[in-house]
Amino acid sequence: xxxxxxxxxxxxxxxxxxxxxxxxxxxxxxxxxxxxxxxxxxxxxxxxxxxxxxxxxxxxxxxxxxxxxxxxxxxxxxxxxxxxxxxxxxxxxxxxxxxxxxxxxxxxxxxxxxxxxxxxxxxxxxxxxxxxxxxxxxxxxxxxxxxxxxxxxxxxxxxxxxxxxxxxxxxxxxxxxxxxxxxxxxxxxxxxxxxxxxxxxxxxxxxxxxxxxxxxxxxxxxxxxxxxxxxxxxxxxxxxxxxxxxxxxxxxxxxxxxxxxxxxxxxxxxxxxxxxxxxxxxxxxxxxxxxxxxxxxxxxxxxxxxxxxxxxxxxxxxxxxxxxxxxxxxxxxx
Numbered sequence: 001x002x003x004x005x006x007x008x009x010x011x012x013x014x015x016x017x018x019x020x021x022x023x024x025x026x027x028x029x030x031x032x033x034x035x036x037x038x039x040x041x042x043x044x045x046x047x048x049x050x051x052x053x054x055x056x057x058x059x060x061x062x063x064x065x066x067x068x069x070x071x072x073x074x075x076x077x078x079x080x081x082x083x084x085x086x087x088x089x090x091x092x093x094x095x096x097x098x099x100x101x102x103x104x105x106x107x108x109x110x111x112x113x114x115x116x117x118x119x120x121x122x123x124x125x126x127x128x129x130x131x132x133x134x135x136x137x138x139x140x141x142x143x144x145x146x147x148x149x150x151x152x153x154x155x156x157x158x159x160x161x162x163x164x165x166x167x168x169x170x171x172x173x174x175x176x177x178x179x180x181x182x183x184x185x186x187x188x189x190x191x192x193x194x195x196x197x198x199x200x201x202x203x204x205x206x207x208x209x210x211x212x213x214x215x216x217x218x219x220x221x222x223x224x225x226x227x228x229x230x231x232x233x234x235x236x237x238x239x240x241x242x243x244x245x246x247x248x249x250x251x252x253x254x255x256x257x258x259x260x261x262x263x264x265x266x267x268x269x270x271x272x273x274x275x276x277x278x279x280x281x282x283x284x285x286x287x288x289x290x291x292x293x294x295x296x297x298x299x300x301x302x303x304x305x306x307x308x309x310x311x312x313x314x315x316x317x318x319x320x321x322x323x324x325x326x327x328x329x330x331x332x333x334x
Contacts, residue, residue: 025173026136026169026173033168044114044195048114048232058218067205067206068218072230075223078109080231084267086107086110087121089282091118092121095310096310111194111195112194113231114198119185129276139157140158154240158239159233201223202219203219242259242273243255243272245257246272249274249323250276250278251277252276256273258272268295271290280313282298286313
């Protein structure tokens with residue numbers, strides 16, 4: 001799937017555009033960018049660890065109940081949809097078109113996930129597809145050497161550690177379409193405010209339901225910080241484990257794999273090999289019986305007239321890339 005947008009909300013991305021950066025460069029690296037990366041890493045990647053621990057510790061003060069479960073699940077689902085349907089399938093790969101207000105809502109929900117500003121996220125993911133599992137891929141698990149130690153080092157890098165410091169993809173090169181979308185950029189500039197809203201909202205709901213500060217803190221912890229922690233690790237596992245383990249149904253130039261058993265948990269993102277084989281498809285499952293909640297949301301938007309131009313791969317395209325077909329042809333030729 002995707003990754004942590006790591007460096008910038010869009011106002012920081014403007015630094016790259018307006019500071020005279022060489023637009024011919026595909027990636028940029030300097031001390032200013034690395035400071036921003038470390039700050040984002042500590043705030044949105046490390047702090048949720050402590051938030052999850054605090055949520056568990058707070059059970060001694062306020063028990064986990066139906067309200068906490070609903071806040072955790074509801075906020076996880078909404079922000080997860082913001083990432084998979086908005087950040088990934090709409091903004092990065094343009095697999096469908098959405099009404100402007102729908103796109104803005106998806107950008108807000110994706111921002112609440114705390115995985116980076118929309119433009120940065122898109123640029124990083126487009127670079128990932130361009131260089132996947134090769135030099136230049138920001139989070140491949142397959143470039144750290146062989147053997148157990150190399151594979152473990154690669155998994156740790158791709159799952160989490162790469163976000164501390166990395167080359168920043170030039171958004172002028174990788175995301176010019178988004179930079180031209182002024183209404184969407186105005187929404188994206190408020191990235192940090194949307195993250196805070198995603199923390200405050202469940203806290204307010206918890207406080208109002210229980211009419212106590214304990215309810216407010218419990219809502220903040222479970223619907224906010226713990227939710228960010230859980231969603232992050234689901235997303236990061238696609239970067240790491242599904243580029244090393246799983247099944248491969250279609251030919252693709254990188255090591256992407258499918259992990260169908262995790263389809264519901266990842267909202268369809270675990271059909272990762274399918275996605276790399278057909279990145280322009282809004283459906284990652286491709287077949288109706290392969291669970292893909294992200295695509296179900298897109299289909300509902302289409303039925304409501306809020307999404308158009310869904311670009312599903314044709315049967316011929318899919319057959320041409322099937323690995324079992326190629327293997328059968330090779331065996332017949334032999």
